[in-house]
Amino acid sequence: MIISILKAMQGAVGQGALWGIMALGIYITYRILDIADLTVDGSFALGGCTCGILLAEIGLDPVAATLIASLAGVAAGAVTGILHTQCRIPAILAGILTQLGLYSVNLRILGKSNQPLLKVETVFNGIVDATGLEKAWVSILVGVVVLIMLIAVLYWFFGTEMGSAIRATGSNENMARSQGMNTNFYKILGLAVSNGLVALSGALISQHQGYADVKQGIGAIVVGLASIIIGEVLFGKRRNFAVKLSAVVLGSCIYRIIVAVVLQMGLNTDDMKLFTAALVAVALSVPTFLEKRRQAASYSESGEGGKTC
Amino acid sequence: MLKISHVSKTFNRGTINERRALTDIHFEMDKGDFVTVIGGNGAGKSTLLNMIAGVYPIDCGTIFLDGVDISRKPEYKRAALLGRVFQDPMLGTAADMQIDENLALAARRGRSRGLSWGVTKKEREEYREKLAQLGLGLEDRMTVKVGLLSGGQRQALTLLMAALREPKLLLLDEHTAALDPKTAAKVLELTEEIVEGGGLTAMMVTHNMRDAIHIGNRLIMMHEGRIIYDVRGEEKKGLTVADLLEKFEQASGGTLDNDRMLLA
Numbered sequence A: 001m002i003i004s005i006l007k008a009m010q011g012a013v014g015q016g017a018l019w020g021i022m023a024l025g026i027y028i029t030y031r032i033l034d035i036a037d038l039t040v041d042g043s044f045a046l047g048g049c050t051c052g053i054l055l056a057e058i059g060l061d062p063v064a065a066t067l068i069a070s071l072a073g074v075a076a077g078a079v080t081g082i083l084h085t086q087c088r089i090p091a092i093l094a095g096i097l098t099q100l101g102l103y104s105v106n107l108r109i110l111g112k113s114n115q116p117l118l119k120v121e122t123v124f125n126g127i128v129d130a131t132g133l134e135k136a137w138v139s140i141l142v143g144v145v146v147l148i149m150l151i152a153v154l155y156w157f158f159g160t161e162m163g164s165a166i167r168a169t170g171s172n173e174n175m176a177r178s179q180g181m182n183t184n185f186y187k188i189l190g191l192a193v194s195n196g197l198v199a200l201s202g203a204l205i206s207q208h209q210g211y212a213d214v215k216q217g218i219g220a221i222v223v224g225l226a227s228i229i230i231g232e233v234l235f236g237k238r239r240n241f242a243v244k245l246s247a248v249v250l251g252s253c254i255y256r257i258i259v260a261v262v263l264q265m266g267l268n269t270d271d272m273k274l275f276t277a278a279l280v281a282v283a284l285s286v287p288t289f290l291e292k293r294r295q296a297a298s299y300s301e302s303g304e305g306g307k308t309c
Numbered sequence B: 001m002l003k004i005s006h007v008s009k010t011f012n013r014g015t016i017n018e019r020r021a022l023t024d025i026h027f028e029m030d031k032g033d034f035v036t037v038i039g040g041n042g043a044g045k046s047t048l049l050n051m052i053a054g055v056y057p058i059d060c061g062t063i064f065l066d067g068v069d070i071s072r073k074p075e076y077k078r079a080a081l082l083g084r085v086f087q088d089p090m091l092g093t094a095a096d097m098q099i100d101e102n103l104a105l106a107a108r109r110g111r112s113r114g115l116s117w118g119v120t121k122k123e124r125e126e127y128r129e130k131l132a133q134l135g136l137g138l139e140d141r142m143t144v145k146v147g148l149l150s151g152g153q154r155q156a157l158t159l160l161m162a163a164l165r166e167p168k169l170l171l172l173d174e175h176t177a178a179l180d181p182k183t184a185a186k187v188l189e190l191t192e193e194i195v196e197g198g199g200l201t202a203m204m205v206t207h208n209m210r211d212a213i214h215i216g217n218r219l220i221m222m223h224e225g226r227i228i229y230d231v232r233g234e235e236k237k238g239l240t241v242a243d244l245l246e247k248f249e250q251a252s253g254g255t256l257d258n259d260r261m262l263l264a
Helices: A002-032 A039-060 A062-085 A091-110 A123-131 A135-155 A161-171 A174-180 A183-209 A219-234 A241-264 A267-298 B045-053 B100-107 B121-134 B153-162 B181-197 B209-214 B235-237 B241-252
Strands: A115-118 A211-213 B002-011 B019-029 B036-038 B062-067 B082-085 B169-173 B202-205 B218-223 B226-232
Touching: A002 A039, A002 A135, A002 A161, A002 A183, A002 A219, A002 A241, A039 A062, A039 A115, A039 A183, A039 A211, A039 A219, A062 A091, A062 A123, A062 A183, A123 A135, A123 A183, A135 A183, A135 A241, A161 A174, A161 A183, A161 B100, A183 A211, A183 A219, A219 A241, A219 A267, A241 A267, A267 B241, B002 B045, B019 B226, B036 B045, B036 B209, B045 B062, B045 B169, B045 B202, B082 B153, B082 B218, B100 B121, B100 B153, B121 B153, B153 B181, B181 B226, B202 B226, B209 B241, B218 B235, B218 B241, B226 B235, B226 B241
Parallel strands: B036 B202, B036 B218, B082 B169, B169 B202
Antiparallel strands: A115 A211, B002 B019, B002 B062, B218 B226
């Protein structure tokens, strides 16, 4: 029993690391650009399907296939960005439109709804064969290496002039324009980078799980938000950007551990989406209720007892 | 420096809410002019500034700034030539970013933004000195998020940011209106220091007639989308509030209605 739980934990951390890449992408739109980007469900599957077909049909090198899949995600993000900024479609709707369109695109790419990847060479089984490590350890290793590189690059990028302009656009568009920033461009750029990371995660996940599926992106945005919020609730709203990004990844791992635990406890996998939705709803409302309680506790009618109002 | 010819703007054209905001505006400013703008509700004061800044497209006419035709340039491109401070202190700064980061964003106005650092060490020293000149103690809080500052502090910072790259024209849209009287006076004092000290060309919309008379070298009064009175130099300095009210009645055939106008 204990061993099976530990095994499940190990798998959960590996999955959490790979899904954490997606959560970092969502962090860029949700927290930095202040856009709830629903492209994610489509671009996650796009990454998985593109990578899957390149591996299974063309027999491309796994690393190259993963990178091309990420670029497909960049393009998907740019489409949402153009719909939003050039056609003035509200961001949420622009994301939904791209996501819907991507479903057909993904079916076209894959040519069917599911592509097994068990017999092809992937990033993971390549390393398993080369090192002889267990697959669960390899997925943790790959995830951690990719995440360290990504967090370092994102930390650098959002400190540059260009990255600062994206942050300013998300914080105050009016200010950004009046200081000479082409806010449309920076929104498109942010959405493109974000969805590139999401597709990268999708490509790695499909290699890890051994199949690419046009439905693999359903609910991805909610899982990403869950990771961000769990990270913030547990680690607080820290100031250092690298710490914030790490908290998102840890949130992703903790989410996977929670999932592994409830599945071990006998939750039906069919109910997983409902569980995730409920978890995010609870996590989003916790800060609000805590604030209300704090407010109520500190209220005094007369301001007596040394309390200053 | 600024040359506006035949500029008109109608909002919601062809609908029941159609509103003529500017009617055939002709206006020129010389380098170093500091023009104050007054007028009643809906006179077109803010619209005039927004048209120069490119917030909305103009219906007709041309705007030249420093010899450049900016009539149809997008807002972010015109920003290279302009400095702007808004009525709402929240609008001019990025609340989620630090004081030094905000200044660094302004320092790159009109330049291409690449992959070098957003704020350099050398810049920080420069900002520290500039902030010290504001006399608000912000030089010791450079890494604080701007959202934690008061309205007056944010407005002073916005002013500093607007003047950082020596704009061809500084646009101040009732930038002290949302502040308490003491803070407003302080920000106004800073405004004069920055404009006169830097030899800048500026337009300032105000609802305070006394400020409009005492500050700057030229005053224009607007009514229903037109400039109805334009006075400069010694004649302007000699004006009183009563004179302005009289001028307004003469030119418009009615009494001045601005629910925020301070007559005192």
